[in-house]
Amino acid sequence: MRFSAFVSIVPAAVLFGTFFAIPLVVLIATSFTSWSGRSLEIVGVENYQRMITDPVFMKALGNTLFYLAIGVFVQVPLGVGVGMVLALKPRGWKAFRTLLFIPFVISGAAYALIFSMFYNSRSGLLNSLLAPLGISGRDWLFDSETARWAVAGTFAFILGFVMIVIMAEIASIPRELYEAARVDGASELQQQLLITLPLLRNAIGTCVLIRVLADIGMFDLVFILTSGGPDDSTVSLALYAYRAYLQGDWGYANAIGTVIIGLGAILIVLVRRLFRIGDR
């Protein structure tokens, strides 16, 4: 029995070791080297020093934090709002839930294709919607003033995931709390703000965590939509690491990779503290 149990863990340990543990160790170790896949030379913290003086790295870091901020401060609050409203079960809530969830199952590559059409300066829907409002059209993705915002606009309104997590959490709130508040004369709005919202702390924290994890590694949309341009105004950390990888500059690529994972870990700990996730 014990032996069989041991045997059945082996495949997981091998798979995990090969594709998570070893890569993580290699990543961190080689971030202190100059590596091209073949020749390897230890250079200490040179790759990290290089980042500080590398203007493109700084842009990539800034953009990544910008995307992350859009995820955390636009996408999550909108999703929470929609989830809270739909949890009140207004007429047609199921239809809204289904429709709002659909964008979440559409891939990043499809989104990139959709928005390269949508933002197109000549034939895009956005400019033809803005024209009657007197707003002159632009080439949103290829104007360094607007490109970053255009990229953010592609994912800021994907609300489905946050919405369903919030709805599931609200469904688990004991209804007695509302009955009591109603007896005390609390309005619907007061009930939402004073009962529901505080009880959503854990769920909102979880959504923020998942956004942080996804947005810190932002790649597909930027890579396909703009390749990081124009003038590196949309480049993300993951895309910049990928460029270094393509140039055979693997040591630098892995230092950037380490920053992505390290920054992710720091933000996760921070968010968990902030939302006191875990202690209910």
Place this chain on the structure above:
Amino acid sequence: MTSTSTTTSTSATRQGGLSNGQGARAAASATPRRARLFDGRGALASAVLYAALILATVLSLLPAFWVMVSSFKTAAQINTGEGFWPAPVTFQGYIDAFTQIHLQEYIVNSLLYAIGGTMGALVVAFLAAYPLARFDFLGKGFLNVTFALALAVPLVGLATPVFFIVRELGLFDSKIGLVVLYAALQFPFTFVVLRSFLQSIPPELEEAAIMDGAGYFTILSRVVLPLSRPAIATVSVVAFVQIWNEFFFANLLTVSSENHNVQLALAAFKSQFGFNITGALAGATIVMLVPIILFLVLQRQVIEGLTAGAVKS
């Protein structure tokens, strides 16, 4: 409407009782709680909320819907951007998607990756989740935490080492390489959800099977596996959709178009717009519709799987 919903909700509450959150939750889903806001008293507030809901839905769906609609337009209409609806309607794009772009080849690849990767992750995760949910042994806590921690790693950061390992294993630019990698990528999520599910089923049935002299793997396949069907269904749908939608590692680990998945094909369409835009939009629509239809059909499983994963990680 008000009075009915209020009475049923009160009786449901009484049945559920204060301490029984589970009962209350079941009752709540059986009798939808329609807030006062929406039953006519707060007409203005409810109008504002509906307007907000509609605005949110339009903002999040309009671009995708417009592209789907545009897949029935002629190339000329797409390029001028005139009119929201197709005029005239053409199915040429859908014909081109299969006859010129050969979308079916990428679909077959993506199905292989999604089914193979999901199955791989399921088998490996199930085998590991059972002992780690049931037995006590040295290192159990360490393994549980380590496997779950993988969910907190932004995987794109690992690009170069993963490429290096895959190449050293001789799996670069091969179908089997991607299947194995996807099984690995889906393993942590699958493991976490399956393990917490297995912890929730009572061990009596397995104990009875042991008394009957059944071996470990017999118990696993004959007793535990059938009981785990609901959890397996939920994680499978989520894993399938995630692999179907995966772009980063497919791009990193394949070069020949015969190994490309549908997402790589989509990305390539973008650079081929000039050459066959109707075919590209039709192809994109088909690729998007696969997870959308899966979601519409298996809505409950998808939502359960995602919320379970979110809460447990």
